[in-house]
Amino acid sequence: GSAVHAVHLESDAFLVCMNHALSTEKEEVMGLCIGEVDTNRIVHIHSVIILRRSDKRKDRVEISPEQLSAASTEAEISFELADMTGRPMRVVGWYHSHPHITVWPSHVDVRTQAMYQMMDQGFVGLIFSCFIEDKNTKTGRVLYTCFQSVQAQKGSEYERIEIPIHVVPHEAIGKVCLESAVELPRILCQEEQDTYRRIHSLTHLDPITKIHNGSVFTKNLCSQMSAISGPLLQWLEDRLELNKHSIIKLQKEKERLTQELASL
Amino acid sequence: MEEFNTTVRISGFALSSLMFHHLNSDADVEGLILGESVGEENCRITDSQIDHIQFEHTINIQKHIPCHKLHSFYSNVGDVSEEKIRPILSDYQEENVIGWYRQRRNTRQQMTFMEQVVHQNMRKILSNRELVFMLLTPSQATASGSTHRLEFSAFIWHSSQYINIPIFVSNLGNLEQQDYWRVSGTCPSLGQSEAVKQHRTQFFCSGDELKEVRNISSMNDDLLGEMQKVCKEVEKSERAVEKLQEDLKELKEAIKEHSEKNETQKHASPDEPKENVLLCSALRTLFPDAPSLQTQTLTVQGLPVLELCCNTDHNVDIPTKLPLILENQHTRKKDTAPRLRKKCLVAGYSQRLKRKRKTNDTSESASDSGSDTEIEMNGQNRSISPTF
Numbered sequence: 001g002s003a004v005h006a007v008h009l010e011s012d013a014f015l016v017c018m019n020h021a022l023s024t025e026k027e028e029v030m031g032l033c034i035g036e037v038d039t040n041r042i043v044h045i046h047s048v049i050i051l052r053r054s055d056k057r058k059d060r061v062e063i064s065p066e067q068l069s070a071a072s073t074e075a076e077i078s079f080e081l082a083d084m085t086g087r088p089m090r091v092v093g094w095y096h097s098h099p100h101i102t103v104w105p106s107h108v109d110v111r112t113q114a115m116y117q118m119m120d121q122g123f124v125g126l127i128f129s130c131f132i133e134d135k136n137t138k139t140g141r142v143l144y145t146c147f148q149s150v151q152a153q154k155g156s157e158y159e160r161i162e163i164p165i166h167v168v169p170h171e172a173i174g175k176v177c178l179e180s181a182v183e184l185p186r187i188l189c190q191e192e193q194d195t196y197r198r199i200h201s202l203t204h205l206d207p208i209t210k211i212h213n214g215s216v217f218t219k220n221l222c223s224q225m226s227a228i229s230g231p232l233l234q235w236l237e238d239r240l241e242l243n244k245h246s247i248i249k250l251q252k253e254k255e256r257l258t259q260e261l262a263s264l
Numbered sequence: 265m266e267e268f269n270t271t272v273r274i275s276g277f278a279l280s281s282l283m284f285h286h287l288n289s290d291a292d293v294e295g296l297i298l299g300e301s302v303g304e305e306n307c308r309i310t311d312s313q314i315d316h317i318q319f320e321h322t323i324n325i326q327k328h329i330p331c332h333k334l335h336s337f338y339s340n341v342g343d344v345s346e347e348k349i350r351p352i353l354s355d356y357q358e359e360n361v362i363g364w365y366r367q368r369r370n371t372r373q374q375m376t377f378m379e380q381v382v383h384q385n386m387r388k389i390l391s392n393r394e395l396v397f398m399l400l401t402p403s404q405a406t407a408s409g410s411t412h413r414l415e416f417s418a419f420i421w422h423s424s425q426y427i428n429i430p431i432f433v434s435n436l437g438n439l440e441q442q443d444y445w446r447v448s449g450t451c452p453s454l455g456q457s458e459a460v461k462q463h464r465t466q467f468f469c470s471g472d473e474l475k476e477v478r479n480i481s482s483m484n485d486d487l488l489g490e491m492q493k494v495c496k497e498v499e500k501s502e503r504a505v506e507k508l509q510e511d512l513k514e515l516k517e518a519i520k521e522h523s524e525k526n527e528t529q530k531h532a533s534p535d536e537p538k539e540n541v542l543l544c545s546a547l548r549t550l551f552p553d554a555p556s557l558q559t560q561t562l563t564v565q566g567l568p569v570l571e572l573c574c575n576t577d578h579n580v581d582i583p584t585k586l587p588l589i590l591e592n593q594h595t596r597k598k599d600t601a602p603r604l605r606k607k608c609l610v611a612g613y614s615q616r617l618k619r620k621r622k623t624n625d626t627s628e629s630a631s632d633s634g635s636d637t638e639i640e641m642n643g644q645n646r647s648i649s650p651t652f
Contacts, residue, residue, distance in 0.1 A: 006409075011287040015280050022276025026437030099437070103411060131433065138417055138430040139373050142283075145411040162410035169288040172506040175499050182495045186488055188436070196477070199444045206448040206455030211467050214474035216442040221480050223439040229487055231275035231434075236494045238327045239281075243501035245354055250508035257515040264522040 003121040004163055005041040007093075007146045009033075010170040012177040013047045018142075019181055020050055021097035021128035023228060032072060033093035034176070037122050043092050047176040050183050052191065065115045068094070095126035103129035103143040105160050114149035114158045124148060124163055173239075182236075185229040192220050269318060272396060272418045272431045274325040279433055282400060283414060285330045286367040294334060296349070297363040297398060298356055299326040323362055323396055323418075325431075329353065337364075342381035344389050363396030363418075370403045373415050375426055387421060394420050398431070545580035546589050 009017075013033070020029050035045040051071060072091040094116065096109075105113065105127055113125040129143040146165035149158045196217045200210065286293050302322045329352055331337065337348040346358075353361070364386060366379060375383070375397065383397050397419040405411040418429045454460065469475050539560065547557040558573040582589060 011284060014287060015284045018280035018283060019277055022280060022433055022435060024435050024437035025433075026441070103405075131435075133430060137373065138428045140416045140431050140433065142279075142414045142416075143405060143411060145405075147410065162406060162408045164409035165412070166409065167287050167412075171288045172502045172509075173498075174502075178495055178499050178502070182491055185491065189484055189488065193481070195444070199446065200472070202446065204448060205445070206452075207460050207464060207467075208454055209445050209448040210472075210474065211476075213444045214467070214476045216444050217474075218476050218480045219442050221484050223436060223441065225484060225487060227275075227434060227436040227439055229484075229491060231277045233487070233491050233494065234275070234326060235277040235281055236491065236498050240494065240498050240501055241355070242330075243498070243505050246505050247501065247508060250505065250512060254508060254511055254515065257512065257519065261515060261519050261522065264519065264526070 003041065004037075004043055004124055004148060007043045007045065007124055007126075007163055007165040008168045009045045009126075009165060010047075010168050010174070010177075012170045012173040013045050014167050015173065016048050016050075016177050016181045017095055017126070017128060017144075019232075020048075020184060021095075021099075021130050022142075023184060025099040025131040028097050028099065030094065030096040032068075032091050033095060033124070033126065034089050035092045036087060036089055037092060041122070043122060043124055045092060046089060047174060047180055048095065049091075049180055050187055052187050065119055068116060069119060092120075092122065093124035093126060095128065098127055098129040099131045101129065103127055103145045105145075105147055107157075110147075110149050110158045110160050113147065113160075114151070117149060126165070182232065185224060185232060188224050188228060189221065192217065192224070270321040270323065270394065270420065270422075270429055272323045272325060272398075272429050273434050274431055275434050278325055278327060279416070279431075282328055282365065282367070282398075283402075285328070286400065286402065292334060292366065292368040293330060294364065294366040295328050295330040296337075296352060296361055297325050297328050297365055297396060298360040299324045299362045300360070301362060301394065321394070323394065325362070325396075325398070326360075328365060329356070338382045338385065342378055342385055344382060344385040346389055349389070359391060361390055362394075363398060365398035365400065367400040367402070369401070371401050373399060373401055373417055373428075375399065375419055380426065383419075383421065383426075394422075396420055396429075397426075539574065541578045541580060542585060544574050545578050545582065546586050549582055549586070549589055 013035075017031070020031060023029060029050075031051050032049045033045045034047045034049060035043060037043050105125065109125070109127070113123070116123045116125075125147050127145050127147070129141075129145075132141040132143070133139070134141065144165070146163040147160045148163055150161045151158050196213065199205075199213055205213070285295070300323075302324065304320045304322070305317060331352060337352055338344045349358070349361075364383075379397065379399075383395065387393075387395050398416065399419065400414060400416045402412065402414045405413045416431055418431050419426045420429055448455070467474060467476070469478060544558065547554070551557050555570055555573050556568045558575075559568045559570060560574070561569040561572040563569055580586070
């Protein structure tokens with residue numbers, strides 16, 4: 001049997017994963033899942049952390065177990081991972097996206113997951129498949145799955161095993177989730193700046209090339225602002241508006257109930 | 265001749281937000297969609313007889329307003345009224361309503377009859393011609409529950425029928441990301457030309473930095489700073505909403521407790537036997553030396569439990585509450601009391617006495633001996649029947 005019975009993914013963490021997966025159809029994105037494992041071998045995911053990929057390959061996304069371990073440690077130190085109850089959280093899994101392709105993990109994904117499991121038996125993998133459209137029915141589709149890896153026999157190929165996953169309601173969005181959500185545009189901007197600086201430091205480039213590269217940088221940053229920062233800011237403002245209205249309504253209800261209680 | 269080519273666009277954040285609304289609910293959810301409709305004439309081919317005009321119509325979904333419960337803007341028969349939509353919209357303008365959405369689990373990507381009715385009525389009420397109905401249908405993809413699927417599409421009414429329009433999720437990937445040039449051209453003359461040298465300062469700041477790069481970087485930094493500020497405000501508001509919901513929960517529980525307490529105080533619990541205080545006082549007055557008459561508790565065999573005698577003085581004012589007893593006491597004290605007292609001391613007498621009293625409504629007749637005691641009892645009953 002597997003070391004994990006099921007995964008409970010809080011809906012606000014799901015929101016951040018989905019935002020990240022839907023951010024680009026050109027390449028796979030990846031991140032870490034933060035949470036805890038209870039005594040019933042259920043993995044609770046409370047939030048996620050978006051990972052920067054130093055080596056951006058369009059067709060594959062994975063980082064070595066050493067890189068994962070380093071990223072996890074850094075995450076656990078730099079982020080306030082303790083949730084509202086004060087319980088310490090840790091990295092319990094990873095997620096990545098499959099734009100335009102099937103939700104099932106590839107052979108590489110299964111092997112990568114197996115390597116992560118060597119460090120931590122309870123480590124789980126999530127995959128989000130997006131930008132799929134049924135040409136006939138004109139229906140868009142998004143899928144997500146949870147898996148672990150298992151070896152039938154020693155020396156044989158790794159295979160995936162299905163792990164049940166439930167998205168648990170969490171109406172209010174947690175602090176860590178919100179902070180992770182707004183990390184995305186910052187990470188994209190940093191990646192672009194790093195790429196640009198590396199290019200710009202090349203000494204043999206003539207001024208025309210430099211001017212061109214400068215406008216490429218401008219263009220790329222504008223794309224980020226248009227596709228990511230803009231809609232994210234929009235969503236934040238709309239959410240704030242929604243909450244303000246909820247607060248007014250809830251406040252009225254609270255006053256009404258307080259009066260009712262006093263009259264009893 | 266006009267060709268309508270309509271696409272619906274939504275950002276990944278707006279789509280995730282819609283999914284988030286449904287994930288937090290066990291039931292179906294619905295709401296309004298706001299955004300803008302942009303029409304653009306794409307191609308105009310004119311020949312001698314006909315003008316072929318291709319219109320590209322883009323409906324941009326910008327945000328959604330979730331309804332807190334179903335049927336909030338339409339009746340049970342699908343009638344939509346503006347008065348019902350207004351409060352849902354609150355500060356938003358009606359012109360920005362470009363459609364509505366519904367999310368239902370494990371159902372097909374097909375409009376139900378009710379949804380069609382509501383949609384037609386919406387079209388009558390709202391100014392927007394091409395109103396969109398967005399349908400999201402999540403379902404489980406595997407039996408184990410490891411994989412889940414969400415399907416989504418848009419429907420509009422066109423040429424007397426509902427047609428299915430694909431929803432395009434705008435993202436970073438569909439915007440062409442230009443590549444940097446890593447090598448320059450092979451001609452040094454260009455870089456060293458007078459023209460380039462002269463105009464150089466217009467593009468470069470002191471040093472090697474490009475003005476354009478600096479400008480866009482600072483604008484982007486400021487944008488991220490603005491986003492950070494709004495994010496903090498959102499976080500505060502989320503905690504405020506959470507706190508209020510907690511408070512409401514506590515208040516509801518307190519109210520429930522209170523009303524339950526009041527209820528129990530009003531209706532006495534039927535299984536708790538209440539002591540007949542008058543009877544107890546009467547018996548104590550009439551038979552002060554018969555403790556077996558002071559207990560309400562019998563064993564399974566029907567024998568009085570003397571250990572549970574009532575010892576409390578109920579402070580019943582006999583002359584006012586039980587005047588007939590006094591009369592009876594008066595007469596009895598003369599003849600029956602001594603004999604009764606003697607009889608009481610006999611073991612088992614009290615048991616038979618109690619049984620007689622308790623079984624007066626059953627057909628069971630006392631099969632024991634001791635007829636003289638029975639006579640005594642009957643004698644008493646014949647003289648007086650006190651009413652309580």
